[in-house]
Amino acid sequence: MASTSIHERFAAQARRTPDAVAVSAADAHLTYRQLDERANRLAHRLIQAGVAPRDPVAVLMERSADVVVAILAALKAGAFYLPLHSAYPLPRMQQIMDRAGSPVLLTDLASEARGLPRTRQVILPAGDPATAGAPATDPGVPAGPDAPAYVIHTSGSTGEPKGVEVPHRGVLGLADDSCWDGGAHRRILALAPYAFGVSTYELWVPLLRGGEIVLPPPGDLDVRTVRRLITAHGITALHVTAGLFRLFADEAPDSFAPVHEVLTGGDVISPTAVRRVLDACPGLVVRAMYGATEVSSFAASATLTAPYEPTAVIPVGHPLDTVDARLLDEELRPVADGGIGELYIAGDRLALGYHRRPDLTAERFVEDPGAPGSRMYRTGDLMRRGSRGLEFAGRVGDQVKIRGFRVEPAEVEHVLAGQPGVAHAAVVAQEQEGGDRRLVAYLVPKTTGLDEAALRSAVAAVLPDYMVPAAFVELAELPLTANGKLDRAALPAPSPQTAVGSAPAAGARQDALCALFSRVLGVPGVGVDDDFFTLGGESLQAVRLASRIEAELGYEISVGDVLNHPTVAELDRRMEQLAQADGLTEAAR
Structure with a gap:
């Protein structure tokens, strides 16, 4: 019988290849047997702590083999994992924990030293005697395909993050996709934070196919470190954001020469950057990826190989195996060939919805008019079908991508509008040279003379760094259209950044x-x-x-x-x- 859960599929893989390396990190190398047994012990410990099936288990740890153990243990206990990003300010972590009902938190000493959100119980598995003494046998807690596997949080328009609840079925569908066949993804360098959707690919494609995850050391990554890891570990595939891909293309385009495939996406991919990389690495496949956490990570891809001539735009490409991609008009009718429609996604890869937010779920997961009882995810992306598959044509609504992360400007506006001295706030994304976007905040003060440094600090205290506006513009009033909406076209461009004229260089x-x-x-x-x-x-x-x-x-x-x-x-x-x-x-x- 085919496995219906992630942990059952992993256990079957561990039985087939018990001595193969599953995880390599600076602190440990774990075989499939070792990973399985360590996760079993921690799963028993979680059950002893009162974790029940379909409960959340929060994870806040440095990048290490322990993260993989913790995530797998949560699933083996019948729970779902709730990853917290270490770069989140503590108030944002607290919002997530409070909405999840103060679940058990798995953490480590480094994270504890930086400060933890309040919750009912904290476990540090690395030094926990109860974990070390627990049985190494599988606790045998089943989970059906529609049980939640994880909840990952993205920016929300209501002023707080929203949790996307992804089932086991969606993860298994991603791991089984034929685009990973052929061995190119047998050893993956996991660069993404485990609290973001790309980690679904980095964790489960290798672990459910007998491959190996290579984890970089804790801390911020640089070009030199990534190059060294690629060579030292024989990396065969990795995912980098569109911005990081462009940086590698500029600084060290030959870095990917030993690699079979590089995945990139999350924002506009530079065709010029693709050509620079493929010119330096002619045997490489660059795979442009499109997706969302709501569809279990990736949903479509386009392969790019040498010789490559840059085009005006890189296509979104063709849907993955179990993705039903539809272009529909405002009445949910299919658009004509070549016409522009909003992309709706149906099929087995859909998330269950937004955790404990039925209102938001109803807005984005709509009923399929052709199959009552079935759902579609409304992406908000406008697309057309061309000769190379789907092509991006714009956005419906205000959501933007900043450095590869989804951002609802309304969430930033909510924080700014709550600051003393701010009467009104509007936040927009501004495109820069090279295709990067930055957030610009337009503020109407209650009295003239807002303190930009104080506003920047106030936003950084509650939102991740990628949601902190790069520029602040003070206005007497926000420009409005005839029907009373913000007139974005009338917003002035921010003044160029200037140095303050500090002391000259000495030497x-x-x-x-x-x-x-x-x-x-x-x-x-x-x-x-x-x-x-x-x-x-x-x-x-x-x-x-x-x-x-x-x-x-x-x-x-x-x-x-x-x-x-x-x-x-x-x-x-x-x-x-x-x-x-x-x-x-x-x-x-």
Whole structure:
């Protein structure tokens, strides 16, 4: 009988290949047998703690083999996993935990030291005697195909995140898709945070097919680290966001040469970046992926190979095996060939809905007019069918992608409107050179003279960094259309970022750093005390800056060094410390 749950399918794989490596990480290498037994012990511990079938189990851990153990253990206990992203501010984690009913939280010492959300019980499996002493046998808790497997949270328009509840059936459908056949995905480098939808591919495609997950060390990743992991572990496939793919194309396009397939998506993919990578790696397959957490991660793909000539836009491509993709008009009727319609997705890959939000579920998961009792997911994406499959043609509504993450501007507006001194707020996505988007906040103050730094800090305290506006514009009033809606076309462009005119560089290294800050951030005249974040810097630009410093100045600094030392003066001191630690002197350089 075919397995109907993720953990039953995994257990069957562990019986077939018990001694094959399942997970490789900096802290451990686990075979399928070892992973199975460790997850069994933790599952028994969860059951002893009162976890019942269909209960949530929250997971907040550093990137490690323990994360995979915790996620699998939650499923083996009959529960579903509720991943928390370590980059979320604590108030956002608390919102998620409160809405889930204060579930058991699995965590580690590093996460505990940073602060945990309040909940009824916290377990640290690594040092827990009850876990170590639990049986290594499978607890044998069944789960049907429609039981929830996980709840992953995305931005919500109501001012709080919404949890997408994905069933076992959807994950199994993704793992069984024929696009993974052929061995290209047997060893996957898992770069995505486990609290985001792409992790469904990174976790379950290898584990349910006898492959291997390779986990990077904890912390922010840089080009050098990814290149090293690809080579050292013989990586055959990985997924990178469209923004990170473009960065690799600019900084080190040959990084993917040993790899069979690179998946990318989550935002507009640069055709020029694809050509640069394929020119440097002619044997590589670049697979453009389209999907959403509501359809168990990926739903369509397009394969791109050398020789590649850039086109105006890269297609969404063709639906995956069990995805029923339909282009419908406003009356839910199919559009004519070549016409533009909204993409609706039906089939076995649909999520159950939004966890404990029947109102939101009813808005996005609508009844199939041709099959009463069946549902379709309304994506909000406008598309047409062309010779290369589906082609993107725009969006319905306001939801946008920022650095590969889904963002509801209304959620950011809700936070800003609650700040002292703000009368009205509007947040829009602005496209930059190269296709990247950034959020711009337009604010009407109660009295003139809003404190931008204070507003930025207030948003960062409750929302992830990718939801913090890159620019703030103060207006006397928001422009409105004739029917009283926000007139986005009338919003003025924000003024270019400028340095504040801090102290000049002292020495050649500081001078070179000022020039690199200016080039990466697009801000002229950066001084040694100008702050990376105040100038509009974000994580991908930090990756680019670290790569440029290594390439042009010869210092192997990490992305964390950039983020923790955000001015030229601070970063210069950090580089001096590194040089001294390595026994280097400026004269030797």
